[in-house]
Every structure is written in structure tokens, then in C-alpha cells.
Amino acid sequence: MSGSALFDTFARAPLSFDRGEGSWLVANDGQRYLDFGAGIAVNSLGYSHPHLVAALTEQGAKLWHLSNLYEIPGQTRLAERLVASTFADKVFFTNSGAEAVEGAIKTARRYQYVNGHPERFRTITFEGAFHGRTLAAIAAGGQAKYLEGFGPKADGFDQVPFDDIDAAEKLIGPETAAIMLEPIQGEGGIRAFPTQSLRRLRELCDKHGLLLIFDEVQTGVGRTGKFFAYDWSGVAPDIMAVAKGIGGGFPMAAVLATEAAAKGMTTGIHGTTFGGNPLAMAVGNAVLDVVLADGFLDEVNRKALLLKQGLASIADEFPGVIAEIRGQGLLLGIKCKVPNTTLNAALRQEKLLAVPAGDNVIRLLPALTVTDADIREALDRIRAGAAAVSASFAAAAN
Numbered sequence: 001m002s003g004s005a006l007f008d009t010f011a012r013a014p015l016s017f018d019r020g021e022g023s024w025l026v027a028n029d030g031q032r033y034l035d036f037g038a039g040i041a042v043n044s045l046g047y048s049h050p051h052l053v054a055a056l057t058e059q060g061a062k063l064w065h066l067s068n069l070y071e072i073p074g075q076t077r078l079a080e081r082l083v084a085s086t087f088a089d090k091v092f093f094t095n096s097g098a099e100a101v102e103g104a105i106k107t108a109r110r111y112q113y114v115n116g117h118p119e120r121f122r123t124i125t126f127e128g129a130f131h132g133r134t135l136a137a138i139a140a141g142g143q144a145k146y147l148e149g150f151g152p153k154a155d156g157f158d159q160v161p162f163d164d165i166d167a168a169e170k171l172i173g174p175e176t177a178a179i180m181l182e183p184i185q186g187e188g189g190i191r192a193f194p195t196q197s198l199r200r201l202r203e204l205c206d207k208h209g210l211l212l213i214f215d216e217v218q219t220g221v222g223r224t225g226k227f228f229a230y231d232w233s234g235v236a237p238d239i240m241a242v243a244k245g246i247g248g249g250f251p252m253a254a255v256l257a258t259e260a261a262a263k264g265m266t267t268g269i270h271g272t273t274f275g276g277n278p279l280a281m282a283v284g285n286a287v288l289d290v291v292l293a294d295g296f297l298d299e300v301n302r303k304a305l306l307l308k309q310g311l312a313s314i315a316d317e318f319p320g321v322i323a324e325i326r327g328q329g330l331l332l333g334i335k336c337k338v339p340n341t342t343l344n345a346a347l348r349q350e351k352l353l354a355v356p357a358g359d360n361v362i363r364l365l366p367a368l369t370v371t372d373a374d375i376r377e378a379l380d381r382i383r384a385g386a387a388a389v390s391a392s393f394a395a396a397a398n
């Protein structure tokens, strides 16, 4: 046997951590790292948030799991709160983003089926998308590197270039059921669809009887400075997949839908063993207590501006390293002129953790509770990392 007992699917950094406090991680050797990756937008309220720890430990002493054979009051409550704060009327809880995406696709297909269109099962998606790693989700995402070697691509997914709404319109056919997109592509490199494009997609869906699905697994629950990213555009979907930040680090996710869109999801037609368990629901409700509190999202936007302005001036200082700063709220991308992995390694040298993305971008996704001092510290470290990369490239050129 070679290496570890684990599947070799992840190229892990040689770092392991013992505990976390707010935006900081403490490694096993005692070194402190400033974490602007936050478990890829999952640890939305930072580490060891007292309200989340209390919710988890309190519920942990009562009931962890029940199955959906019984009523789960925390589940009903969380669903009602999500419905009250979004376009949705109905919620189905799952465990992961990919499972929420699958649930969203199934909801759209069933909607067409029960409305007399069993032939409508195809979903249009956009290049650069990432929807997860199940067989349907890799087909929806359409990226060759994730599809290779897993047999025929699951049928029912058609793809057009990023933000090419004309191409999407042309592709709509008698078998089309839905159009699915991330309002801001996360793994794809923090690429936002313009509001105008979202409006056109909404119109196309309405005109052709299709459902509009937003994958807000990464952009949701305050990440962009609104509760959901679609709130910036005013364009609401029919179905939405939510995960990552909603559990604050506890694995949980959800499918949200209008009552009309959820029409086909009748008793026995879909299910989950772990989804919506009492422990997950306790933490999810605790996350919403914080994120939906008065003024919380205003603070996210204020801090996001501080970070974005600081990044813009670093980009001006090192034009050979950084091409541009993109993104919204605390979902920011540094588009690199050098390989993004080079800059990411330099940031890690400075003990600043970030996450590479597609399109040669480095993602910064700090906890929504990040402090002004953390942001200033991060900017100092990013400036130092960019300076180191700039110097090494200058040396190589000589």
C-alpha cells in the first residue's frame, strides 16, 4: 500500500489544526493561521462561535437523529424561517450541496411531469459551473476533468458558454425542463452573472414554462452581503439549492422552492435518512439567529468594502501579480497574472489561508464575523505575499 489509508482524491497541504477561534486556526505545532478560506465558505460564523457551540451541545445532550418518520420541530421552524426570508414556500433538508442540487433537479423534472410534460427533463447550465460531485451534479457542471472515467455522462444536461443568454435561448427545446446557474460562480472563479442576464433568464423561463434553479450553495446565507445573492438582482428563482454556510460548519443543506415548483414532490417520491436531523436543525437555527439579526448583513457589507478597497490598492501596487479584484460581499476573488497556486503558496507562507478557484483566481471567503483588525492583518499578509511573488518573478526575469 502506498501513502495513507485514505483515498488519494485530495492534494492536502501538510498542515493540521487543533482548534479555531473566530477567523483564526491554531495548528498542532501551535502556529496561528488567519483563515480566509473558512472551510470553503462553510464556517460562516468563524470557529467556536459561542451561540453555535451552545446550540450544538444543548441539542447534543437531547436527540441527535430521529429519521423523517416523525415530526422534527426544529426542522419545521427552520423551514418557516427560510420561507419567511426568501422567495420560497417549501423546504426539503439534505446533508450536502450536491444532494441539494440533485433535489433541485428532481423537483424541476417532477414539476414538468405532474404538469403533463413527462418529456421535459433536460436542464441547461453554463460553462464554468460547479454543482457538486454526484453523477448528476458532474453532468450538470459539465467539466471534463470531473466527468472523465465515470462512464457515460448522465443524460439530461446541456451547456452553453458562461453568460451566453442568446445561446441558452437557442438551446431551449421540447425536452427542456429548467435552467440552472450559480448567480456568482464560486469554483469557476468568482464570476457573476449581470443582473440583466438574470432578468432575461427569468423571462425565458416564464415564456417557455421552464423552472429557474439557482445554486446558492456557495453564495447563500449572507456570503455576498444579502441573505441570498439573488436579493441583489431582484430576480427570484423557482427552486434554489442551499448548503455550505447554512450549517456554520455542521453538514446540512436544503432545497427551497415555490409551492408551484414543489408540486410534484409528493409523499414517498423523494427522501433522505440524515437530512433535517435535530442536531443539524439546532445549528441551522442558531446560524439564522445571527445572520438574520438586525444590522448583521450591513456589517458584512461594510467589512467587505474595507477588504475590497484594501485588495484593490494591493492590486495597483503589484500589477505584475494581480490582474483584478472581483466578487461581492465576502466572496471575493483575486484574479492572478502569475499562477494562482504560486500566489496561494506565498500567502500560506504568510500564514494566511485562501482557496484557489478556476480562471486563475484565488478566493477569499472569510467568516462573516471577521473583524476589522483581522481584515487589516489579512491585507498586510496579502501585500507581503504579493511582494514576495513579485520579487521572485523579477529575479527569474534577470
Ligand SMILES: *Cc1c(COP(=O)(O)O)cnc(C)c1O
Pocket: 095, 096, 097, 098, 099, 101, 130, 131, 132, 133, 182, 186, 187, 215, 216, 217, 218, 243, 244
Ligand atoms: C460546494 C458546492 C456544491 C457542492 O456541495 P457539496 O456539499 O460539496 O456536495 C454545489 N454547488 C456549489 C455552487 C458549490 O459551491
